[in-house]
Structure formats: C-alpha cells, structure tokens
Amino acid sequence: MADNKASASRRFMKLAGMTASIAGKAVTSSIKNINADEEKKLQARSALYQEIGVKIAETLGEMKGAVMKVGQIASQYKDIFPAEVQTAIAKLQRQAPAMPFALIKNQVEKELGKPLAELFQSFDETPFAAASIGQVHKAVLPNGQAVVVKVQYPGVDEACESDLKQVRLALRLMGVLKIDRKLQDEIFHEIRESLYTELNYEIEAQNLYVFKTFHAELDDKIIIPSVFPDYSSRRILTLSQEVGESIETASTWAVEKRNELGRRLFQAIGQEIFYLKRFHCDPHPGNFAFREDGSVIVYDYGGVKTLSHDIVDTYKHLINAARQQNIAAIETDLRTLNVRTEKGQIRQQLYLDWLEVLMRPLVTHYDFAENSSHHDGMRLAKQSLKYWDCFQPSPDTLMVNRTVSGHYWNLINLKVHDNLNDLFEQLVPKQDI
DSSP states (O other), rough: OOHHHHHHHHHHHEEEEEHHHHHHHHHHHHHHHOOOOOHHHHHHHHHHHHHHHHHHHHHHHHSSHHHHHHHHHHOOOOGGOOOOOOOOOOGGGGGOOOOHHHHHHHOOOOHHHSSHHOOOEEEEEESSEEOOEEEEEEEEEETTTTEEEEOOTTGGGHHHHHHHHHHHHHHGGGGGSSSOOHHHHHHHHHHHHHHHHHHHHHHHHHHHHHHHHHHHHHOOOOOOBBOOGGGGOOEEEEEEEHHHBHHHTTTTSSSHHHHHHHHHHHHHHHHHHIIISSSEEEGGGEEEEOOOOOOOOHHHOOOOOOOOHHHHHHHHHHHHHHTTHHHHHHHHHHHHHHHHOOOOOOOOHHHHHHHHHHHHHHEEEEETTHHHHHHHHHHHHHGGGGGGGGBBTTTHHHHHHHHHHHHHHHHHHOEEEEEEEHHEEEEEEEOOO
C-alpha cells in the first residue's frame, strides 16, 4: 500500500511539475511580447506552443499507464490542438518500452488464479507488442491452441482519474485547447469514457463477440479474433492468434489484390457505422493485417464508439446533401452535429470547392497513392483560415472523423486505385432531400 501511495505521489509531482512549467512559459511569453506587433505575437505564440508540445510529450512519454494513454487519446483529437502541439505529442502513438516479465507473470497469476505453468503450455517472456496500458505476449494453451495474451500493467487503472485531470489542466493553459469550456467538458467526458472502456478488457471481450457475430453474417473474410473466457478477466484478455501481413507488405501485392483488400476494409467500417451503429474507432494501421486470399484481420476492439440513430440519420442526410450540393441543407446538418457555429457566413464557392475535394475519393476512379484530394485540401485550407471561428470540434463527430480520415490513409498505404462509389451507394443509398 505504501509503495502505491509513493508511486501515486511521484506521478502527481511529475505531472504538477509539467503543468507549472507550462504556466511559467506562458506567463514569460506573454510579458515578453506585450508590446509586440501582431506578426511577432503570432510567431511568439507558435514558439510557445512548440515548447508546450515538447514538454507534454517528454513528460507523458516517460510515464506508463493511464497518463500516457490519456496523452495518446488526446493527441488523436487533432482538431482541438494547435499544429505545433499536435506535432510534438504525435510521437506518443509510438510503441512503449516493455515491462519486466516478472511483473507480467505476477499479474497473470493474480488475475487468473493459477500458476502460469498450469495455465499455459508455453508463454513467451518477450512481448511482441507493448503499449501504454499493457503489452501482448504469444502463448499456447494446454490443448495446443496458439493464442495472444493482452496483459494490463499492474495499477494502471487506479491512476486514471488524477492523471486525466492533470493532463487537462496542462492542455488548457494559455489556450492550448482551442475550444470553450462546455465543449472541453464534453470532449474530456468522451476521453474519460474511452479510457475507462479500454482499461476494462471484459468490455473489449464483449465487443469482440458482437463484431465477430456481426461480420460473420456479412463477409467471412473479415477476421476477428476469438476470446477464450476461461483465460481472460478484467485485466487479462486471451485471444486466438490470427496471423496476417502488415499493411506495408500488402502494399507490394498486385493492384487487383490491393483493391480487393481496400474495398473490404472500406465496406466493413461503413457497415459498422451505418448498419450496426457501433464501430472500431482506432484506425492505426497496426490494428489491421491482410492475407493474400483477400481477408482483412481486425485487432483491438478496446476502442469502440456507439452512435445514436439520430446521429447516423443526420450523417446520411448530410452525405446526400453533399451529393446534391445543397449548401443550405449542409449547414443545417453541420449545426445539428454541433460543428457549424453561429459565427460568420461562408462563401458558397468555398463549400463547393471543399465538396469536390472531399467527395473525390468516394465517387471517382481514385488513385489513393497519388492522393490528390489531400494535396488540394491543403491548398484549400489556407484559403479557409478566415473562417476558422465558423467551425468547432464536436463530440458527435470527433471519433467518426478520426476513423474516416485514418482509413483514408490506410487506403493510401495500401495504394488502392479503384472506384468505391458502388460501395458508397450501398452503404448510404442516394435519396432526394
């Protein structure tokens, strides 16, 4: 108990030190530039954000557990951070160093109630994956079944609430979070719920069962690992070992095979969003593997977002408004989704330009490797800066945006060169509005 208290105290002091350092940098920058012109103030703010981002990344990167996971989750909400902060904390997505095997062994035995040698025929001491809240080991069950075992780090869940409060305080200083207090509350509630869900492997086990059953009815080439409940608990998750090739390897296959895989991935995520209304919302390429028979393997259902019927209907209406270039309907739907603020008016031509860029990968024969929409979007973004206050990040859209944009890049990495419009129209049929 004393060790836990000491560890919690050290974590608090490290996080408090980060927060104090950020506050000091902010005050110093404000005083130094109080009489500067607008351009110098912008340069100073950019430099401040870079320093803040580096400080956050350095501190959270040193710390295992909930606090690093909070940083990872927060870093995925790209719309709420200045670019300088986003760039610095993006490295929190990288793999964490492994925890000593003795601690992992103790955790497995404590959770499952038996010695490791009785539970498993073999258990690799070296993990093949290590992340912020746990690591994954290959093992073999007594009956010879090859499995992977996700083991949550001891004590990681206990630090969650205080870690989250400290990170939020640090990010809020000097406007690092670019949104008002009400939206901050809603977004951090979303982060908290996501974090608690990922910390409970029993919830992930339920998710795996639901999604495996759902996809089995639609496409037997969407492969989702099976759960072994007798070897699982709240902090241990034992799954069938499903082997496939990385997205980098799959990208070297023939274009016909790449297109088949890309279409299957696109369709599966769309079916989850529009049919099941629950979807896998961590599009990191490491969560997917591919087989030359056209199968797509999906790992890690710790991050799942559920959408209301009304939200899904609004998305469908918005898509059809976009197809018909109905700007008034688009603005109404964006307000319903809490994306469009009441500020300012936007030129119709700018909307039309954005619609062409955003719809291009979905309705044309598109070369994802060439990635023309992204390049044209970057140019449009510069013209759109004056309308920055007209939009805001919304809890209703953040996870959908993250998932859709993430899979856009997965299709780029797969070098898909195809017309996805037939699948798009199956998922969201055309309808007059």
